[in-house]
Amino acid sequence: MSEQIRAVPVRHYGRLVFLVALVAFLALAVWAFAGADIDYSVTLHFLTASTVLSGLGNTIVISVLAQALGIALGVVFAILGRSRHAEIRAFSAGYVWLFRGTPVIVQLLLWYNLSLVIDTVTLPGLGSWQTNQLITPFVAALLGLGINEGAYMAEIVRAGIDSVDKGQTEAAQALGMSRLLTLRRVVLPQAMRVIVPPTGNEFVGMLKTSSLAYAIQYGELLQSAVKIYSNNLMIVELLLTVSIWYVVLTTVATVLQRFLERRYSKGVQR
16 A cells, blocks of 8 residues: 655745845834934824815815816727727827827926917907916816826726627617717726726826926925925925825725726626
8 A cells, every 4th residue: 555645835935035024124114214313293293284284185186187187088089099080090099109108297397388388378259368377287287187197098998998899889789879879888888897997096196196296386285295394394204294195095095996896897706
């Protein structure tokens, strides 16, 4: 009779090394911040300061509006990218190429300084306005962040539409539905399962990218911290304050993203 085989678990030494390295890094980080000359009471005090809360509100507003603008533009240009006409497809591809190919901070600065290119904006029958009066820091931030986001959302929506089986479109058209109605009633609802996760990630990124609006004097969260520490010189303390708020915002956005993912994945969840 052959000897019974005794199974021996495989030892994963790499995991142990990684765990030790991680614990050592965290311990070093805690030791460094604990011994640093940082007044953490200042960090907690300014969490609810009126200036910081005002900046927090502005960050939420610009992030939501810019993401909404980006989603709207993304849907439009994703549809244009599927047009039968080569000129329209080229226009859509050019938009995505241009705004994905230039840094967000550059786009923000260009919008903010648009008056150097166009002195006045004239609408026939309505009037004429100075460009520097129309393009306020808020408008420049909205256009810069929203239009840039639209280029990324166009690719996300395109991927979502492509994920839907073409038989769904053919069946809808066989029933006499128009292309637009098919897209709205058949394709997009099914594509949402693919669109929602990366869109949630884009919004989380938007919450943090909105801090770039500091460069054009928009009063978002980082700008509010800069105003405070320019007076009291508590630089690190205020940066920790805004970091806490950014973590809170991204956590809430992540929870909402998970909720939407579950809602649109009901038919495919195991």
